[in-house]
Amino acid sequence: MKYSAFSIFREGLSGNRGWKPAWREPDPKAHYDVIIVGGGGHGLATAYYLAKNHGITNVAVLEKGYLGSGNVGRNTTIVRANYLLEGNEPFYAHSLRLWEGLEQELNFNAMMSQRGVINLYHSDGQRDAFARRGNAMRLAGEDAELLDREQVRALVPFLDFDNARFPVQGGLMQRRGGTARHDGVAWGYARGADSRGVDLIQNCEVTGIRREGGRVTGVETTRGFIGCNRLGLAAAGNSGQVAEMAGMRLPIESQVLQAFVSEGLKPFIDQVVTFGAALFYLSQSDKGGLVFGGSLDMYNSYAQRGNLATVESVMEAACAMVPSISRVKVLRAWGGVMDMSMDGSPIIDRTPLDNLYLNCGWCYGGFKATPASGWCFAHLLATGESHELACALRLDRFTRGYQIDETGHGAQANLH
Amino acid sequence: MASLIPCPHCGLRPKEEFSIRGDAAPVRPRPDAPFDAWDAYVHLRDNVRGVMHEHWQHVGGCRRWLVVERDTFTHAVHAVTDAADFTRAQGAPTGGGGASAASGTRTGKGRAKR
Numbered sequence: 001m002k003y004s005a006f007s008i009f010r011e012g013l014s015g016n017r018g019w020k021p022a023w024r025e026p027d028p029k030a031h032y033d034v035i036i037v038g039g040g041g042h043g044l045a046t047a048y049y050l051a052k053n054h055g056i057t058n059v060a061v062l063e064k065g066y067l068g069s070g071n072v073g074r075n076t077t078i079v080r081a082n083y084l085l086e087g088n089e090p091f092y093a094h095s096l097r098l099w100e101g102l103e104q105e106l107n108f109n110a111m112m113s114q115r116g117v118i119n120l121y122h123s124d125g126q127r128d129a130f131a132r133r134g135n136a137m138r139l140a141g142e143d144a145e146l147l148d149r150e151q152v153r154a155l156v157p158f159l160d161f162d163n164a165r166f167p168v169q170g171g172l173m174q175r176r177g178g179t180a181r182h183d184g185v186a187w188g189y190a191r192g193a194d195s196r197g198v199d200l201i202q203n204c205e206v207t208g209i210r211r212e213g214g215r216v217t218g219v220e221t222t223r224g225f226i227g228c229n230r231l232g233l234a235a236a237g238n239s240g241q242v243a244e245m246a247g248m249r250l251p252i253e254s255q256v257l258q259a260f261v262s263e264g265l266k267p268f269i270d271q272v273v274t275f276g277a278a279l280f281y282l283s284q285s286d287k288g289g290l291v292f293g294g295s296l297d298m299y300n301s302y303a304q305r306g307n308l309a310t311v312e313s314v315m316e317a318a319c320a321m322v323p324s325i326s327r328v329k330v331l332r333a334w335g336g337v338m339d340m341s342m343d344g345s346p347i348i349d350r351t352p353l354d355n356l357y358l359n360c361g362w363c364y365g366g367f368k369a370t371p372a373s374g375w376c377f378a379h380l381l382a383t384g385e386s387h388e389l390a391c392a393l394r395l396d397r398f399t400r401g402y403q404i405d406e407t408g409h410g411a412q413a414n415l416h
Numbered sequence: 417m418a419s420l421i422p423c424p425h426c427g428l429r430p431k432e433e434f435s436i437r438g439d440a441a442p443v444r445p446r447p448d449a450p451f452d453a454w455d456a457y458v459h460l461r462d463n464v465r466g467v468m469h470e471h472w473q474h475v476g477g478c479r480r481w482l483v484v485e486r487d488t489f490t491h492a493v494h495a496v497t498d499a500a501d502f503t504r505a506q507g508a509p510t511g512g513g514g515a516s517a518a519s520g521t522r523t524g525k526g527r528a529k530r
């Protein structure tokens with residue numbers, strides 16, 4: 001069923017009784033060409049591009065809960081391509097270009113809003129670092145503008161510009177960055193994959209990976225054994241657990257990140273603004289709620305909820321950056337389990353097992369990567385070779401000393 | 417997670433006084449250990465889902481390094497031991513990582529109130 005203004009009009013006249021479910025609910029077959037573990041954004045996008053770009057449709061996505069129950073439905077929806085390093089920036093640039101055509105491609109309203117992302121700077125040193133980053137972005141063909149204090153003030157006048165400790169000196173702006181409706185993206189890819197013949201199997205937890213002579217033969221699940229020729233893991237925060245089923249240890253720690261939504265306000269902030277003095281970012285949803293978050297809780301967790309101490313520090317950062325929101329009430333808070341890698345960059349690669357492929361290490365920036373991650377992981381699963389945009393995102397880069405460490409923090413997962 | 421942590425030296429203290437270093441299981445290899453051992457120590461993690469030992473430092477108190485036994489799924493804190501006691505209880509200094517300490521040396525709430 002094609003969605004259009006006309007279909008909304010027609011269904012409106014007929015009492016909305018003609019809508020069909022957006023995807024089937026099939027029972028698992030005994031065997032698939034490709035099985036993908038994890039029905040988050042990345043797993044669903046991978047299935048979609050396997051079918052669309054490579055014509056491989058005998059594919060199942062196995063999801064232990066419901067589609068989008070993981071981080072894809074928990075993030076703060078920021079989409080941007082403002083990375084510094086060569087191994088990262090072309091990949092995220094490709095992702096942003098896919099985002100720009102995504103809704104037409106999927107015939108689904110993902111509410112992609114290129115409202116601009118501003119990273120504030122508060123010192124000369126930070127300004128220089130952002131100028132360098134902006135230049136790297138432009139070299140990769142992305143847009144970047146270094147705004148001075150008055151240019152920032154014209155866009156977001158309510159910041160605490162004269163803060164004694166962290167005065168706002170300006171910001172690095174990427175105008176093509178913005179936000180997208182996170183569930184919409186998952187649903188759009190799910191619908192697109194399903195309509196091309198992919199089986200989306202929910203409430204199906206993978207509990208074991210069956211192996212024979214260095215190859216995977218299939219997966220044990222809560223809905224029985226399912227065989228496959230190739231297996232792709234896209235389990236985000238649970239990557240370590242799933243990889244362990246194949247006897248692997250990963251350069252990953254699972255940590256919790258929280259997010260918050262306030263009561264609805266009138267239009268207040270048009271862009272996404274990130275604080276340069278503490279890890280804090282703020283935008284406003286179309287419903288009016290302020291959407292914001294800060295840093296990790298800094299400890300290993302699989303609990304999908306965080307701690308009060310972090311709530312407090314995020315609220316302090318909020319009030320430091322935008323004093324006028326100090327009386328706004330917070331409506332909801334939640335947490336997601338992040339797959340924090342040892343250099344802060346993702347992994348899309350083969351594994352020591354012949355037909356097992358790995359997609360993980362997204363830290364807290366994997367939502368923006370969803371289209372490119374699916375694109376490149378599908379390429380890897382279909383051809384056995386890394387896509388040129390993901391050729392630096394290798395699993396063995398840690399052993400070889402080719403880390404892609406944007407922040408320069410070294411192998412301490414929670415500092416990235 | 418509990419908001420009060422029983423430090424074996426300072427008693428029950430607010431969680432915010434502690435800073436969390438992470439998994440206490442990886443043990444630093446000898447300088448001449450093979451490359452693989454160093455690679456694994458620096459990069460690879462068990463990423464435990466369940467009970468795990470972690471290095472915490474009581475930065476806002478005695479500044480001792482502690483080993484906290486904590487559940488990564490429920491966030492329950494089970495025991496807090498001084499890191500030196502923990503290592504001693506494990507026997508040899510290279511003794512195998514995440515194995516639990518002998519129960520006699522664990523410092524739960526009881527001893528912390530001392």
Ligand SMILES: Cc1cc2nc3c(=O)[nH]c(=O)nc-3n(C[C@H](O)[C@H](O)[C@H](O)COP(=O)(O)OP(=O)(O)OC[C@H]3O[C@@H](n4cnc5c(N)ncnc54)[C@H](O)[C@@H]3O)c2cc1C
Pocket residue numbers: 037038039040041042043062063064065066067068069070071072073074075076077078079204205206207234235236237238242257258259293334335336337338362363364365366367368369
């Ligand atoms: C609070 C928060 C804010 C964030 N903000 C941003 C942001 O602003 N911008 C950005 O780019 N990124 C952001 N992120 C990060 C982003 O959400 C993730 O990196 C990304 O969603 C991870 O990929 P995914 O969508 O495939 O993960 P998920 O949606 O988590 O998908 C993984 C799926 O695997 C399933 N699974 C796990 N184990 C098994 C198993 N054994 N069997 C079957 N299924 C299994 C899980 O149930 C889950 O549905 C944020 C994350 C959080 C939590």
Ligand SMILES: [Zn+2]
Pocket residue numbers: 423424425426427474477478479480
């Ligand atoms: Zn103490």
